Amino acid sequence: MAEAKVLSGAGLRGQVAGQTALSTVGQAGAGLTYRGYDVRELAADAQFEEVAYLLLYGELPTQAELADYSAKLAKLRDLPQALKEVLERIPADAHPMDVMRTGCSFLGNIEPEKDFSAQRDVTDRLLAAFPAIMCYWYRFSHDGKRIDCVTDEPTLGGHFLHLLHGKTPSELHVKVMNVSLILYAEHEFNASTFTARVCASTLSDLYSCVTAAIGSLRGPLHGGANEAAMEMIERFSSAQEAVEGTLGMLARKDKIMGFGHAIYKDSDPRNEVIKGWSKKLADEVGDKVLFPVSEAIDKTMWEQKKLFPNADFYHASAYHFMGIPTKLFTPIFVCSRLTGWAAHVFEQRANNRIIRPSAEYTGVEQRKFVAIERR
Numbered sequence: 318m319a320e321a322k323v324l325s326g327a328g329l330r331g332q333v334a335g336q337t338a339l340s341t342v343g344q345a346g347a348g349l350t351y352r353g354y355d356v357r358e359l360a361a362d363a364q365f366e367e368v369a370y371l372l373l374y375g376e377l378p379t380q381a382e383l384a385d386y387s388a389k390l391a392k393l394r395d396l397p398q399a400l401k402e403v404l405e406r407i408p409a410d411a412h413p414m415d416v417m418r419t420g421c422s423f424l425g426n427i428e429p430e431k432d433f434s435a436q437r438d439v440t441d442r443l444l445a446a447f448p449a450i451m452c453y454w455y456r457f458s459h460d461g462k463r464i465d466c467v468t469d470e471p472t473l474g475g476h477f478l479h480l481l482h483g484k485t486p487s488e489l490h491v492k493v494m495n496v497s498l499i500l501y502a503e504h505e506f507n508a509s510t511f512t513a514r515v516c517a518s519t520l521s522d523l524y525s526c527v528t529a530a531i532g533s534l535r536g537p538l539h540g541g542a543n544e545a546a547m548e549m550i551e552r553f554s555s556a557q558e559a560v561e562g563t564l565g566m567l568a569r570k571d572k573i574m575g576f577g578h579a580i581y582k583d584s585d586p587r588n589e590v591i592k593g594w595s596k597k598l599a600d601e602v603g604d605k606v607l608f609p610v611s612e613a614i615d616k617t618m619w620e621q622k623k624l625f626p627n628a629d630f631y632h633a634s635a636y637h638f639m640g641i642p643t644k645l646f647t648p649i650f651v652c653s654r655l656t657g658w659a660a661h662v663f664e665q666r667a668n669n670r671i672i673r674p675s676a677e678y679t680g681v682e683q684r685k686f687v688a689i690e691r692r
């Protein structure tokens with residue numbers, strides 16, 4: 318059974334900043350649960366839409382509820398013309414996380430959350446529209462193509478892959494996208510979720526909370542690590558090179574992206590799941606480099622530093638094997654984590670007090686003002 322990490326020091330580490338009934342992270346036993354369910358069981362047997370429903374509506378749906386929910390999301394996939402026009406103005410070299418931030422924020426202008434009773438409908442709209450926001454911009458700016466934002470794919474993961482590649486995805490790829498969206502959905506008081514809750518605590522609107530959270534997820538110490546991990550893995554052309562390169566990075570005290578965790582002590586339960594799927598995809602494409610390189614880095618990090626891959630590390634190769642461009646990795650995280658962010662906003666609103674911690678002052682003592690001509 319995994320041991321709990323001793324949490325203390327800067328970054329509010331180990332301090333309880335609020336309550337949640339949504340997930341447990343790093344507790345002995347399961348490691349990660351969503352409303353009491355082990356994430357590994359959800360990833361093995363559930364559909365992402367079921368997990369979204371669980372987080373947003375409180376319980377797993379029945380067959381009929383899931384069918385209604387999936388039909389509701391399918392109807393909300395298309396983008397308003399005004400949003401398409403905004404996306405067309407964003408250059409190809411923009412960062413896709415900035416595109417997601419703008420897309421979310423702009424939708425908040427034209428379809429605002431009028432009052433908090435609309436919070437679930439706004440969330441469902443964003444959940445359905447995010448894949449198209451990402452892919453409409455990507456395909457227009459990179460291929461000069463105005464794609465149809467509606468597909469007949471039954472799942473959000475399949476819908477995303479279809480929009481990106483312009484064709485029906487394979488069953489294996491739909492399965493892996495589904496697993497990935499489940500693994501990334503919720504993670505207690507991580508930096509982006511805490512950002513969303515701070516914003517919610519001022520009684521701001523849901524679009525503002527999500528826009529703020531996207532900004533926090535973008536950084537390489539958080540969601541941006543999946544992209545950064547891919548860039549590192551691609552630098553090596555063999556396992557031997559990867560071992561030498563990793564030793565060099567450690568000697569230079571570089572941060573190795575996709576390793577370590579603020580809460581987990583010796584493993585991230587999401588890693589074994591996505592690593593298994595990455596291996597299946599590696600076999601499917603006949604990969605002889607990326608997966609062995611990833612494993613060599615993984616082994617070296619454990620031997621040298623007792624640092625383990627987090628959820629992001631093997632997501633990099635898994636996404637790559639499905640032909641997803643590296644710069645879209647973190648936006649996929651947004652499509653999934655929206656569910657956790659929104660569920661936390663609902664929780665914060667249901668029992669709110671403005672989040673306003675104190676600071677320890679380290680500046681100069683109080684002193685007399687000196688008029689400008691005497692300075």
Ligand SMILES: CC(=O)SCCNC(=O)CCNC(=O)[C@H](O)C(C)(C)COP(=O)(O)OP(=O)(O)OC[C@H]1O[C@@H](n2cnc3c(N)ncnc32)[C@H](O)[C@@H]1OP(=O)(O)O
Nearest residue numbers: 537538539540542571572573574575576577578579627628
């Ligand atoms: C989905 C997610 O957001 S998962 C996180 C994704 N982020 C990454 O993968 C970025 C790389 N990892 C990191 O930067 C860190 O491990 C974080 C940000 C995830 C957690 O940070 P912390 O809670 O401060 O880490 P922790 O307290 O366990 O660090 C212990 C020591 O290991 C080092 N360390 C931790 N992770 C790494 C790493 N990936 N590479 C090299 N050294 C590391 C720290 O620098 C620290 O060393 P020190 O004591 O000499 O300062």
Ligand SMILES: O=C([O-])CC(=O)C(=O)O
Nearest residue numbers: 503504506507508579628
């Ligand atoms: O919990 C964290 O600090 C980061 C993380 O793994 C996540 O948000 O999924």
